[in-house]
Amino acid sequence: MSRRHGSAHGPDDPRPRIVPAGLTFDLWSTTGTVRVTDPAALGVAHRELRAELDDIEIACSRFRPDSEITAVNRAAGSPVVLSPVLNAAVTTALRVARATDGLVDPTVLGPLVALGYDRDIGDLPPAGLPVQPGSGSRRHQPVLPAPGYWRIRHDPVTRELLMPAGVGLDLGATAKALAADRAARRIARAIGAGVLVDLGGDIAVHGPAPRGGWRIAVHDDHRVAATSPASISITGGGVATSSTTTRRWSGPAGEAHHLVDPRSGGNPAPCWRTVSVCAATAVDANAAATAAIILGPAAPGWLAGLGLPARLVTAESGPAPARSPHAHPVRIVAGWPTDQECAA
Numbered sequence: 289m290s291r292r293h294g295s296a297h298g299p300d301d302p303r304p305r306i307v308p309a310g311l312t313f314d315l316w317s318t319t320g321t322v323r324v325t326d327p328a329a330l331g332v333a334h335r336e337l338r339a340e341l342d343d344i345e346i347a348c349s350r351f352r353p354d355s356e357i358t359a360v361n362r363a364a365g366s367p368v369v370l371s372p373v374l375n376a377a378v379t380t381a382l383r384v385a386r387a388t389d390g391l392v393d394p395t396v397l398g399p400l401v402a403l404g405y406d407r408d409i410g411d412l413p414p415a416g417l418p419v420q421p422g423s424g425s426r427r428h429q430p431v432l433p434a435p436g437y438w439r440i441r442h443d444p445v446t447r448e449l450l451m452p453a454g455v456g457l458d459l460g461a462t463a464k465a466l467a468a469d470r471a472a473r474r475i476a477r478a479i480g481a482g483v484l485v486d487l488g489g490d491i492a493v494h495g496p497a498p499r500g501g502w503r504i505a506v507h508d509d510h511r512v513a514a515t516s517p518a519s520i521s522i523t524g525g526g527v528a529t530s531s532t533t534t535r536r537w538s539g540p541a542g543e544a545h546h547l548v549d550p551r552s553g554g555n556p557a558p559c560w561r562t563v564s565v566c567a568a569t570a571v572d573a574n575a576a577a578t579a580a581i582i583l584g585p586a587a588p589g590w591l592a593g594l595g596l597p598a599r600l601v602t603a604e605s606g607p608a609p610a611r612s613p614h615a616h617p618v619r620i621v622a623g624w625p626t627d628q629e630c631a632a
Contacts, residue, residue: 308484308498315341317410318488322475325498329479336478337485340471347374348463350397351408357457361397365453375447376470381462384575385437390550391579395434397456399553402429403544409535429540434550460546465490465528465574472570489529492570497523506564506599518564518599518618519630526570530577531562532603549582559584561603561616565596566624588621597624 309330310323320341324333349355356374370378381394404412440457441450451457468485469492475483476495484493484502493502501521506529520527532555535546549556563580567573576596580587591598600619620626 308482308502310484315487317408320488321484321486322471323484323486323502324475324479324481325483325496326479326481329481332479333475333483336475337471340474341467341487343373344377344463344467344470347371348377348459350458350460357459360449360451361456364451364455367448367450370447370449372447375444377459377463377466378442378449378457379444380466380571381457381459382437382440382442384462384571388575388579390437391582392461392575393434393437393550394457394459394461395437395439395455396461396548396550396553397458398454399431399434399548399550400458400460400546402431402540402553403548403555404540405544405546409546431553433553434548436550461578462571462575464488465492465526465570468492468570469526489531490570490574491527493522493524493526507562518627520566520625522566525566525568526573527564527566528570528574528577529562529564530574530581532558532581533561547578547581556582557584558603560587560600562599562601563587564599564624565591566598567596588619591621595622597622599624 308323308325309327310321311330311334312319312321314320320337322330322333322337324330345352345355347356350357350361352358356371360368360370360374378394385393400406435452435455439452439455442448464487468487468490471487472483472485472492472494475485480495482493482495482497482502484491491504501523503519503521504527506518506520506527530547532545532547545555547556548554560581563577565573565576565580567576573596576591576594576598580591580598580600583590587600588598591600598621600621602617602619604616618627
């Protein structure tokens with residue numbers, strides 16, 4: 289993981305802040321937000337963002353039968369040539385897998401399907417509801433470790449990819465953050481102003497920041513982040529939050545969530561409810577946050593060794609979404625401000 293990162297700090301800049309213009313919209317069973325320092329450029333920024341998201345979706349969404357990754361997964365065992373967008377996404381996913389020693393691995397399609405994540409999250413039985421076992425894709429399947437990213441042969445220059453038969457790609461751990469990074473750069477070039485892109489809690493900023501930095505509230509669920517005491521300001525880079533309290537469903541073998549430990553194929557043992565990380569990019573921040581949840585107790589030392597500011601909220605046994613995050617002990621790493629400093 290990159291040691292460079294946008295600094296995370298509390299609201300201690302006494303100078304007046306510019307209030308950027310922005311808008312929020314529904315996206316991929318979550319929300320997207322774009323904010324710009326030039327209000328007159330908001331329309332252009334939104335159009336550029338939607339164009340980038342369309343490119344990423346048709347390349348990377350495994351829930352679309354017409355997507356490129358669906359075709360690539362069907363072609364496992366035969367070489368394929370990727371489009372530039374999917375090539376960038378696969379290159380990123382494999383880089384993240386190597387950087388995290390396989391903790392964030394794109395070959396988790398099989399384990400995710402075995403846990404019941406076989407369609408868009410909005411179409412899955414909600415967590416807490418009993419699921420009738422038995423038919424179709426909801427039939428219980430054994431949960432097995434991921435095949436491993438090292439089994440994929442990929443040349444980023446020629447864009448050629450070869451996966452062994454039986455291996456499937458899921459880019460959910462990296463594609464959304466990559467979209468945020470790409471969109472922020474694209475918009476900043478188009479409008480010549482500062483921009484923040486937030487895609488479901490994967491946040492990237494580019495261009496000149498507003499005075500005092502971009503104000504970001506951190507929460508288990510980004511859709512209610514405004515209620516969080518953990519607000520920081522950044523002037524560059526990215527921030528991401530990974531959480532076990534969202535994207536949960538009732539699967540064939542019980543309640544499950546979207547974060548998979550590739551070593552077992554199942555959800556990681558409960559340790560952290562939420563991990564937020566500040567890094568050089570949204571991709572790096574999200575990769576570190578996801579890896580930290582999978583690492584469990586070793587995560588604070590791992591993040592500190594990388595010099596990545598982070599906020600880790602401890603988990604408890606039982607259904608995590610039922611409890612307030614403010615009741616959980618918080619660990620601060622590598623210069624992330626305390627909640628008291630953020631609220632001051």
